[in-house]
Amino acid sequence: MLSLKDKLSKNLEKATEEKIAEETEKLAGISDKELFSFARYDEKEAEKTGYSNYSYWGSTIRMFFKNKGAVAVMLLMLAILLFTFIQPCLPGQFDPNTVNNDPNTSMALRNVPPNETFRFGTNNIGQDLWSRIWAGTRTSILIGFAVAMIEAVVGITMGVLWGYLRKLDFFFTELYNVLDNIPQTIILILVAYILTPSVKTLIFAMSLTGWIGMARFIRNQILIIRDRDYNLASRCLGTPTRRLVLKNLLPYLVSVIMLRMALSVPGAIGNEVFVTYIGLGLPTSTPSLGNLIDAGRAVMMNVSQRYQLIYPTVILSIVTVSFYIVGNAFSDAADPKNHK
Amino acid sequence: MAKYLIKRIGRSLLTLALIICIVFILMRQMPIEGYFQNFDKLTDAQIQAGLQEQGLLDPMPVQIVHFFQNMFRGDFGVSHSYRVNVPVTEILKDKLPVSIKLGSMSILVAMCLGIPLGTLMARYKGKFFDKFGTLFIVFIQAVPAAVYFLFIQMYGTTLLNIPLLFNPGNWRSWILPVISMSLGNIAYYGMWLRRYMVDESNKDYVSLAKAKGASGNRVMFRHIFRNAFVPMVQYLPSSFLNTVIGSIYVESLYSIPGMGGLLVTVIKDNDNNMVQAIVLLYATVGVIGLLLGDIMMTILDPRISLGKKEGGR
Numbered sequence: 304m305l306s307l308k309d310k311l312s313k314n315l316e317k318a319t320e321e322k323i324a325e326e327t328e329k330l331a332g333i334s335d336k337e338l339f340s341f342a343r344y345d346e347k348e349a350e351k352t353g354y355s356n357y358s359y360w361g362s363t364i365r366m367f368f369k370n371k372g373a374v375a376v377m378l379l380m381l382a383i384l385l386f387t388f389i390q391p392c393l394p395g396q397f398d399p400n401t402v403n404n405d406p407n408t409s410m411a412l413r414n415v416p417p418n419e420t421f422r423f424g425t426n427n428i429g430q431d432l433w434s435r436i437w438a439g440t441r442t443s444i445l446i447g448f449a450v451a452m453i454e455a456v457v458g459i460t461m462g463v464l465w466g467y468l469r470k471l472d473f474f475f476t477e478l479y480n481v482l483d484n485i486p487q488t489i490i491l492i493l494v495a496y497i498l499t500p501s502v503k504t505l506i507f508a509m510s511l512t513g514w515i516g517m518a519r520f521i522r523n524q525i526l527i528i529r530d531r532d533y534n535l536a537s538r539c540l541g542t543p544t545r546r547l548v549l550k551n552l553l554p555y556l557v558s559v560i561m562l563r564m565a566l567s568v569p570g571a572i573g574n575e576v577f578v579t580y581i582g583l584g585l586p587t588s589t590p591s592l593g594n595l596i597d598a599g600r601a602v603m604m605n606v607s608q609r610y611q612l613i614y615p616t617v618i619l620s621i622v623t624v625s626f627y628i629v630g631n632a633f634s635d636a637a638d639p640k641n642h643k
Numbered sequence: 644m645a646k647y648l649i650k651r652i653g654r655s656l657l658t659l660a661l662i663i664c665i666v667f668i669l670m671r672q673m674p675i676e677g678y679f680q681n682f683d684k685l686t687d688a689q690i691q692a693g694l695q696e697q698g699l700l701d702p703m704p705v706q707i708v709h710f711f712q713n714m715f716r717g718d719f720g721v722s723h724s725y726r727v728n729v730p731v732t733e734i735l736k737d738k739l740p741v742s743i744k745l746g747s748m749s750i751l752v753a754m755c756l757g758i759p760l761g762t763l764m765a766r767y768k769g770k771f772f773d774k775f776g777t778l779f780i781v782f783i784q785a786v787p788a789a790v791y792f793l794f795i796q797m798y799g800t801t802l803l804n805i806p807l808l809f810n811p812g813n814w815r816s817w818i819l820p821v822i823s824m825s826l827g828n829i830a831y832y833g834m835w836l837r838r839y840m841v842d843e844s845n846k847d848y849v850s851l852a853k854a855k856g857a858s859g860n861r862v863m864f865r866h867i868f869r870n871a872f873v874p875m876v877q878y879l880p881s882s883f884l885n886t887v888i889g890s891i892y893v894e895s896l897y898s899i900p901g902m903g904g905l906l907v908t909v910i911k912d913n914d915n916n917m918v919q920a921i922v923l924l925y926a927t928v929g930v931i932g933l934l935l936g937d938i939m940m941t942i943l944d945p946r947i948s949l950g951k952k953e954g955g956r
Binding site: 480481483485486488489492493494496497569572573574576577580581582583596600603604609612616619620623624626627628 | 654658661662666669670672673781782784785786787788789790793794796797800807891892895906907910911918922925926929930933
């Protein structure tokens, strides 16, 4: 036994020595300067890692579907989103801005309680509340999505620049200190006051300051992880910065980015209601959940007309609560720490 | 510490100065109707004369310097449509105490209810009370305040038989506005206190305390609660801001003669000088709130030193 062990170790030693000699010979031809230069970036080499059947998005989706409650809420949310967009194409729908008149007396059908023709009744000038609510949901969701997208795109870009370029750090930090000190609502009110209300200006006013929170978060995360060992190794291997950010840094942040985006949708919808209440919202010819709720508020102390407030608020609450729940569930699922 | 404080206060002042400049420049982009009481009836010459008299034709830097000079003398101009030619400061003097009273009452209520909520949710984690509390928090956070305020007003006034509009002499008419304004903060305190207490309860000193034989309640309140409460102070400034925002809406809903309701009124009337002064006042309140929060945190927890550069690795 002993001899076998000796023999094996000798063989190993010999093989190692031979290998070392071989490698030294190879390196002898290379100058020091070449030896210590960065390796050239090679996409094929970069992908050549140990095989693992772990797929980030696969695990995320699997984790998400384990949460039965969140899946149910998501289905409800998708159904509502889908319905808002196909509703105008369905047969027998009224135009949201047409005042409906009684065919016999040609009087406007004002404040008709919900019945078979007008599923949600009519408002105080005789417009069909059902089609106004879906048109309004469409407007509000459009505003919410636009604000969330702008915040995400601008916030991520600025955050990456802020975290990566040391020269910009001072400028961004000071900008953040100023913007963070001003109540967001005040900026919203001021900008909405100055611009004439339209969907575009509302989106502009709402996304004017929202991105800085996202940017600061991204910046802090980048500062924490950009000098971790794996990024250092990656940089030494000559990975370009753009690839480093996209492949090494951003996947880390997906869960929080998704959460912030999901929460800014209900936030924007709520802001629209608020801005409308203080008289800076969209004109009533563009139905939105904000001006529907405001119209409902005007008649809410009249018990027989309360449906004009209750229907839009119920739809709005379903939309915002489901965004909130799905966003939270998805961000839990997207956090790799929860993957098993 | 002193150095940090001076720096922090200096920064707040700088921010305020910047805000004033920005607000001032933005307000000058407004239509000029807001500077006159009866714009439609005036001739062009009268309008020009009026603008000249109010110094609105001067170059922008001159106007800003004038504004700062007047501000330090406590002069924010006069109202043009809300109460014609009454100085803005005169109008605000009556309104401010009402808002302060209402705001501080709502923060007090929020603390008295939000802190027990968070503590009990952490104490009975996973049990019925926790689930119930989570439901409440999700609802308050996800449904816009602008919506549930309306329902509180609608059902609160009919079910409890409370007068719809505010009347300072009748204590019952304070109930609904104060509750409305504190709901958001209750959910906020509850959520964060629960999270911090759950985090703390996994730490070693808790195991030690349990091993010593301390009762569950004692561990919860004497050990965990104390440590979890410190970071809560951090949220005080945010709740300040929440209250400010809530007050704009609530005051206007209940016709409370405070600043928030006034802001909505003067926005609808296009009264530029009033809008400018109230916006500045709210911005100042926000800045001071954040400043106080930072200062209180350094005082409460000696382990935190904000003197060092924050953030980073």
